[in-house]
Amino acid sequence: MISLTLHVWRQKGPEVRGSFETYRMKDVDPEISFLEMMDLLNEQLAGDGKVPVVFDSDCREGICGSCSMVVNGRPHGPGEACTTCQVRMRQFNDGDELWIEPFRARAFPLVRDLMVNRSALDRVIESGGYISVHSGPKPEPNSIPISHPVAEEAMDAAECIGCGACVAACPNASAMLFTSAKVHHLNLLPQGQPEAKSRVLNMVHKMDEERFGACTNLAECQDACPKDISIRFISAMNRDYQLAALVDPIKRKGTLESQ
């Protein structure tokens, strides 16, 4: 069992000033997960007549992307390629002090305590992160063979869980890693070709409009990414963007209605 001192960011809402509050936790089982420790903290707070800490979490197995905490200055906390819910308490030592904060970025307004609003990422997808298809008869998949390496690379990019740790880790709060992962996933596949140019142009423009910062190749995003998404995809997106801007500077299908 270990004892910890937690400094947790408490803020009632976006308009109110926040600050760290300090709590002591005793007898924490090192086998439990970080979020189970947070559950215990909340049980303790409720028992003391205080208001529990608000934080997002859902699947608790590292795939839903709800986690949005920074632990000791690192998005998702210690550990290679994992989300906060996958961090186990055995990674900490008895007597450790932990600083727990929300993801911080201009594009992620705070909701309460450790909960932030990441809907800007949805709006980036909305601007072109899809292949337009209706539900109905489609070609037989094997009629368009996709080589194993291409399918695997598309999957490497598609693994993004949309948590926003890349944005939280970036000193510029840039969403290039997130955006490039989706652009690369779809632009690599034959099915993604018809919309490849408009996709990259629209998604990059939307990203800027949502007030994410610019990329200055610091690679902090890659380091913080729980799914090991590579910054190679940013280079690929930049190349796609240049080509699309040069070759096909048209507007989005704008006038084409949903059939």
Place this chain on the structure above:
Amino acid sequence: MELNSAIPEGSVQDKWGNHLEHVKLVGPNNRPSYDVIVVGSGLAGASAASSLAAQGYNVHCFCFQDTPRRAHSIAAQGGINAAKNYREDGDTIYRLFYDTQKGGDFRAREANVYRLAQLSTRIIDQATAQGVPFAREYGGHLANRSFGGVLVSRTFYCRGQTGQQLLLGAYQSMQRQIFDGKLTMHPRTELQDIVTIDGRARGIVVRDLVTGEIKSHAADAVVLASGGYGNVYFKSTNAINSNVTAAWRAHRRGAAFANPSYIQIHPTCIPVSGNFQCKLTLMSESLRNDGRVWVPKQKGDTRAPSQIPESERYYYLEEKYPSFGNLVPRDVASRNAKLVCDDGFGVEGSDSRAVYLDFKDAISRQGKDVISEKYGNLFDMYEEITAQNPYQSPFKIYPAVHYCMGGLWVDYNLMTNIPGLYAVGEANFSDHGANRLGASSLMQCLADGYFVLPQTIGNYLHDIFRDKVGTDHPAFRQHEADAKDRIDRLMSIGGSQTPLSLHRKLGDIVWEHCGMARNGEGLKSAIDQIAEVRDEFWNDLHIPGGADGVNQSLERAGRVADFIELADLMCHDALDRDESCGCHFREEHQTPEGEVVRNDEKFSNVSAWEFKGEGQAHVKHCEPIEYDLLKPMTRSYK
């Protein structure tokens, strides 16, 4: 209450085709004047919402997460079935139908299951067109793997993240409709009530989880895609916020709840490690493709697994079920793990409630690289959680609550017995009988959302053309007041126990008596204990904070209140079904070898329960199951 399953005429094979020829339609010019509400944004909800919006309906989708992409379908790992027969290994539509019916121990509606098998192949086509990066072979064609309970290889997959990729495909289709203004998304919003007017579903009352505000939304049809209720057990493989509230609120407003006690316990999960655990982690069933399940032959053997020679290992699945071996269906695998642990053969740690899943042979036969490419993420996940390396010593596994075959009763069109209220995906009861086969839930969710509901909803909407009700109708005021009252009641109890501690208490009771094995005595005692928890809940609950703004304790309290009522119904259902079938193992009804014994004469039916009011007993209605294409047989995997 009248249950009309609305199964179309014709042979089982022709029913869906016939139905499509006769179903009523709404023209493209009229669709924008219809509002459809979809509650939930997982595979079923997202596929339904995006398909309906693309057809032209005005769709509003609600989810409690901060974005629709986080729904728990995202966590499905292993794959999705489809009768493509790409391996030329004997797969057909009929074979998929047969496997599903047999897997479900002949407790599912034949017409629905056959339709599911028919639609399965189109899902793969649809997802591929959306850019879902299914695993490919070196020649560029789609790859397959095998899952439990079948003798063919028909499962398509994206590494260990098939659910994630299929959900993102559906989510992206939704985002496109949002861009086009056809779909409005309401994230961080939780359903509080279903509004019915003159017996028809007319809208919903919701709570904004950020502001705490109670609001109404009117619609011409309401689709519940709110998933399963495995969290009634507290510890399960579900996401911690998954809940029964939407389905239960509908049930309280008159929708029949079918087979609530049919719960799938998944065999390959990481064993429980401590009292504070609130979430169990599943590892894909695909591990059983190459892993071998065993326990030491000697009770209480404390040697490390590598020190136990072959001759002293009991490969119980391979020995008991030679033809299916480690790939028996989930209920069989889980029950046998429980049996060997009950008999004292469980391996050390976790109160000796674990068995080994061993890759030693597979690694020596195929090489570590191949195994790592197939299952790398699962091996990593296990090591991260347990700090043990499964490449060196076997996994320790134990079954955990995973999926609900039971759910809201629906007819062939996926409409509940409340006109205008639909249920799709895991929220309904329809296709898996008493046990679901692996890789079939993704298939059912997407078949419902992409291909069934968009074709059947018009049949209802056509008849209510220009018959609109707005949120200014007094019924909405009444339902809003009810929702506010309930929240006030919860907030004002002022006791000492948190929702989490009461939830854990409830879960322990249900797991003990209505889990992998049930008996009459135990179920009766569980019903009494659940009543006690209910009293404690309504007299001694403590919710810190206020009802305005974000209050996660209040959210949980509302969900636990519904779980308590559901748990009571589950136990009554399990007690009433005095037979064993699939996952429902009544200890009174078993063979000497511990296999289930069905009672077809009395229980070839669906138990659909009607809510009769607070404190009143539920009333059971039976929908008989007819077998035209496949007569029930003793389910054997030997």
